[in-house]
Amino acid sequence: MSYVLDIALTHLRSRVRQTVVGVMGVATGVGFSIMMAALMEGSQADFIRQLVDSLPHISVSDETRNPPRQPAETRYDVVQIDGLRTPVVRPGIKNPMAIMASIESWIPGAIAPSVQAKAVIRYAGRDTATSFTGLDPKREQKVSKLSTQMRQGSLDALYKATNALILGDGLAKKIGARVGNTVTIVSGAGRTLDCTIVGIAHTGVAQIDDASSYGLIKTGQILASQIGLVNELRIRVADALQARAVATRIEAETGYKSVSWQEAHEDLLSAFEVRNIIMYTVVGAILLVASFGTFNIVSTITHEKARDIAIMKSLGFRAKSVRRIFVIEAAAIGLVGALIGWALGYALTRAMGSIEIKSPFMDTSTIPVLYSPLHYALATIVALASSLFAGYFPARKAAAVEPVDIIRGAS
Amino acid sequence: MSAETRETERGERGPLIEARKATRIIAGDVPATLVADIDVSVSPGEFVAIIGPSGSGKSSLLYLLGLLDRPTSGEVFLDGAATSALDDDTRADMRLASLGFVFQFHFLLPEFSARENVMLPMRALRRLSEKAQVARADMLLEQLGLNEHAHKRPDQMSGGQRQRVAIARALANDPKVVLADEPTGNLDTHAGERVLEILRELVDTQRRAVVVVTHDLALAARADRQIRIVDGKIAI
Numbered sequence: 001m002s003y004v005l006d007i008a009l010t011h012l013r014s015r016v017r018q019t020v021v022g023v024m025g026v027a028t029g030v031g032f033s034i035m036m037a038a039l040m041e042g043s044q045a046d047f048i049r050q051l052v053d054s055l056p057h058i059s060v061s062d063e064t065r066n067p068p069r070q071p072a073e074t075r076y077d078v079v080q081i082d083g084l085r086t087p088v089v090r091p092g093i094k095n096p097m098a099i100m101a102s103i104e105s106w107i108p109g110a111i112a113p114s115v116q117a118k119a120v121i122r123y124a125g126r127d128t129a130t131s132f133t134g135l136d137p138k139r140e141q142k143v144s145k146l147s148t149q150m151r152q153g154s155l156d157a158l159y160k161a162t163n164a165l166i167l168g169d170g171l172a173k174k175i176g177a178r179v180g181n182t183v184t185i186v187s188g189a190g191r192t193l194d195c196t197i198v199g200i201a202h203t204g205v206a207q208i209d210d211a212s213s214y215g216l217i218k219t220g221q222i223l224a225s226q227i228g229l230v231n232e233l234r235i236r237v238a239d240a241l242q243a244r245a246v247a248t249r250i251e252a253e254t255g256y257k258s259v260s261w262q263e264a265h266e267d268l269l270s271a272f273e274v275r276n277i278i279m280y281t282v283v284g285a286i287l288l289v290a291s292f293g294t295f296n297i298v299s300t301i302t303h304e305k306a307r308d309i310a311i312m313k314s315l316g317f318r319a320k321s322v323r324r325i326f327v328i329e330a331a332a333i334g335l336v337g338a339l340i341g342w343a344l345g346y347a348l349t350r351a352m353g354s355i356e357i358k359s360p361f362m363d364t365s366t367i368p369v370l371y372s373p374l375h376y377a378l379a380t381i382v383a384l385a386s387s388l389f390a391g392y393f394p395a396r397k398a399a400a401v402e403p404v405d406i407i408r409g410a411s
Numbered sequence: 412m413s414a415e416t417r418e419t420e421r422g423e424r425g426p427l428i429e430a431r432k433a434t435r436i437i438a439g440d441v442p443a444t445l446v447a448d449i450d451v452s453v454s455p456g457e458f459v460a461i462i463g464p465s466g467s468g469k470s471s472l473l474y475l476l477g478l479l480d481r482p483t484s485g486e487v488f489l490d491g492a493a494t495s496a497l498d499d500d501t502r503a504d505m506r507l508a509s510l511g512f513v514f515q516f517h518f519l520l521p522e523f524s525a526r527e528n529v530m531l532p533m534r535a536l537r538r539l540s541e542k543a544q545v546a547r548a549d550m551l552l553e554q555l556g557l558n559e560h561a562h563k564r565p566d567q568m569s570g571g572q573r574q575r576v577a578i579a580r581a582l583a584n585d586p587k588v589v590l591a592d593e594p595t596g597n598l599d600t601h602a603g604e605r606v607l608e609i610l611r612e613l614v615d616t617q618r619r620a621v622v623v624v625t626h627d628l629a630l631a632a633r634a635d636r637q638i639r640i641v642d643g644k645i646a647i
């Protein structure tokens with residue numbers, strides 16, 4: 001072992017109590033940082049997962065991003081014409097089957113057609129708004145988790161009755177309807193349809209479960225009074241994080257507005273960013289405070305050891321070697337503290353992850369936590385860096401000691 | 412003639428340590444002159460005693476000769492080479508390899524055993540393998556009659572034993588010059604006598620140079636030469 005390391009560790013060993021206090025300071029900082037990161041990222045990941053699972057990754061709709069161009073605008077590119085009435089265009093995606101086939105040829109995922117319609121459910125004399133989705137049960141299984149989120153019945157049950165309907169469980173509860181009941185749907189297009197409830201779905205996102213109803217595409221087309229209508233293509237990609245890039249390409253190829261889940265929830269994602277900045281600031285502050293302890297210990301040792309430092313320098317130790325002794329002490333405290341902090345952080349995360357919570361927006365569940373080696377690595381790097389920083393200044397001061405100043409006083 | 416040969420020849424003929432017009436003034440509101448215009452030279456195989464009243468500047472001169480302090484003016488030569496303008500690291504390296512110090516107080520590292528204290532300069536110099544360092548430390552401790560105490564820490568030894576460990580440490584890297592500042596000051600007569608014998612033997616059998624600061628006249632009488640300092644100047 002190098003003599004410098006030997007001396008450093010001897011200093012720490014002969015000051016067990018101070019060293020333990022310093023190590024525990026760092027360990028607490030690292031432990032709570034890890035727990036906090038696990039909680040913050042856990043809840044974020046959980047929330048995103050719920051979002052991603054309950055909605056298609058990409059929704060291609062019959063809208064366009066800009067209002068349709070007037071013929072005059074196309075002809076003269078400098079003019080912009082306002083106040084004209086847009087010609088009535090038949091809603092829906094044109095040639096949906098051809099577009100689906102072309103997207104399917106390259107997309108890393110699955111695609112399903114759907115018909116969206118705003119409607120009102122009339123039951124027991126009360127009207128309740130619903131957003132109706134007409135879907136293809138076979139294809140839907142590949143683009144959303146709906147088939148796995150059925151509380152009662154199944155998607156395939158939609159084939160078993162004419163005008164079969166699945167309700168979100170919140171909606172069913174609100175109107176007081178059960179499987180087997182018949183409800184009346186009145187669409188925005190003015191069509192009235194008697195439907196049989198064949199299933200209850202539960203996505204876990206209250207906003208969706210309180211308002212959604214599902215049926216076959218054909219039912220949707222009847223409600224919209226338009227044969228062959230498909231006004232949304234729902235897509236699920238293998239890697240949810242690729243959704244934005246895939247959506248951009250689809251929009252470029254088809255001209256239809258194509259919205260990824262990231263774009264749909266841009267506001268949420270930026271709120272997460274703010275949350276992360278807050279988290280990293282707090283975590284950084286915790287670790288910085290922990291390094292004050294390290295500073296305190298190293299600077300106490302350099303004071304207590306002033307005479308030993310003078311001896312070492314008089315024997316011929318270079319200033320650099322003396323500085324290294326105390327930097328090593330700080331690093332050792334930081335390193336051991338970080339390692340104990342890992343255990344503490346893991347234990348705290350486990351404990352937090354086993355606490356049950358009730359939320360009005362989500363199901364009762366345990367607090368979501370995320371285990372990531374990155375959290376451990378980051379906390380360690382920050383703890384080590386701040387320990388080294390904290391140790392460097394007293395170490396530099398110690399190394400600058402002029403041995404004669406101390407030897408003169410002592411002899 | 413190569414530089415190396417010249418070094419060797421100079422080392423054999425000339426003085427090991429030499430001060431020329433060495434002056435050390437401490438700046439301040441009232442500048443304090445510790446030593447002034449000192450000319451001293453010490454050759455191999457010489458035992459020199461620096462004597463004088465308390466506060467006369469003996470220790471200050473020893474620090475200059477031992478490269479622990481820099482002269483404000485004048486020059487200190489080690490083995491013929493001027494040292495006052497060298498950087499701290501180079502001077503530290505010279506102390507480590509060529510000089511050995513013994514102070515009035517033993518100045519051992521309290522957490523380490525006698526053997527570990529003696530090994531410390533060897534570990535810093537890294538000239539010997541670890542095995543050879545242990546062997547040399549044990550050899551030095553044995554020469555100083557401490558072989559039974561190699562594993563003891565300083566607080567488990569008597570003052571005389573500690574001072575002998577300090578001498579063993581001073582000899583660890585086989586220095587050309589040993590500088591001692593009142594090495595017997597804290598010891599009883601018997602232990603002081605023992606330390607003195609050891610230093611004398613170094614000069615007689617190994618042709619080392621020894622410079623001892625003392626106000627013990629009996630000790631000074633055993634030296635080859637006495638340099639008397641009064642008020643920071645050499646007095647005749």
Ligand SMILES: Nc1ncnc2c1ncn2[C@@H]1O[C@H](COP(=O)(O)OP(=O)(O)O)[C@@H](O)[C@H]1O
Pocket residue numbers: 408437443444445463464465466467468469470471472
């Ligand atoms: N840092 C200092 N500032 C001012 N005066 C000092 C300082 N160090 C030592 N002195 C003075 O210098 C003189 C010489 O001191 P020193 O070399 O220790 O003498 P000695 O070893 O002969 O007793 C003394 O008078 C002492 O008080």
Ligand SMILES: [Mg+2]
Pocket residue numbers: 411469470471
């Ligand atoms: Mg003195």
